[in-house]
Structures are given as C-alpha cells and as structure tokens.
Amino acid sequence: MSPILVVAAAVVDDLAAPRRLLAARRTRPAHVAGRWELPGGKVEPGETPQQALHRELDEELGVRVQLGTEIAGPADGRWPITPRHVMRVWAAVLTHGDPRPLEGHDQLRWLHHPDWHTVAWLDGDVDLVRELTVRAAEPGGLA
C-alpha cells in the first residue's frame, strides 16, 4: 500500500533569517496527545500538496501564509514520519492573521533559534527539526 501523504509548514518569523519557529501541541489521538508537531495534515483527493497546506493552516490556525523553500527529506524528498505516512514540508511566513489553536491543537509556541528541539516533538519530526535548525543558520535561511 502506498504511504499517505501529509504536508506541513515550518512557520518562521523571517524566511531569510529565521529566528522563531511555530510548534503546535496535538490533542488527538490519545497516543500522540501532548506531543508537538508542525501544523498541517493529509492531502485530500483533488488537492495539490500546496493547496492542502494552505487549507490546513487556515482550518487549524486561522492564518494565511506565503510559502518559502521546500525542506526536502531523505526519501525522494519526503520525510518518513510513521510506518504509514510520509510528509512534505515547506517553510512559511504569516501574511494574514495571528495563529490560534482552532482545531487539533491545544497550544502553540514560538521556539527561539537555536533551541528548536526543546519541546517533545513527535518521533517522526526529530530529524526534520534538526535539519531545519541547521538550514536556518545557513546564508539565505529558508527562503
């Protein structure tokens, strides 16, 4: 069976010189409640991954964003996050709205670079957050 595609955003304060990263704490299902993730979700039939990401950020946080670079993962550009899901990730900055935990999350937190690992990320996000932290410090950041 082919893996389910999930999309997520590394929302930062500034694509070219990121200092803050937005983390969201999940409320469900029970085995991952309380763990932190990048906001996003599954791509629905008929959507492009980018359309799905804009929809999820609107539903979950009530915001609109501009997408920056894709953070390519080790498996054909994707991040294997669970045995059943792979994830594509884009950097993003807010263009409209203040993020609020409207759906699926009970808390949001801005993490300060380089301490982006200081919350209990989902297991599948640990390598990704390490990569984001390194990339954010390079010239050009996540633009």
Ligand SMILES: Nc1nc2c([nH]c(=O)n2[C@H]2C[C@H](O)[C@@H](COP(=O)(O)OP(=O)(O)OP(=O)(O)O)O2)c(=O)[nH]1
């Ligand atoms: N959004 C998101 N999901 C992640 C991350 N890391 C990670 O392992 N996952 C997993 C958790 C879930 O098993 C799956 C995404 O499912 P989801 O429940 O967020 O998707 P959705 O919003 O479309 O949910 P639903 O409507 O089907 O309930 O990917 C991450 O950083 N962000």
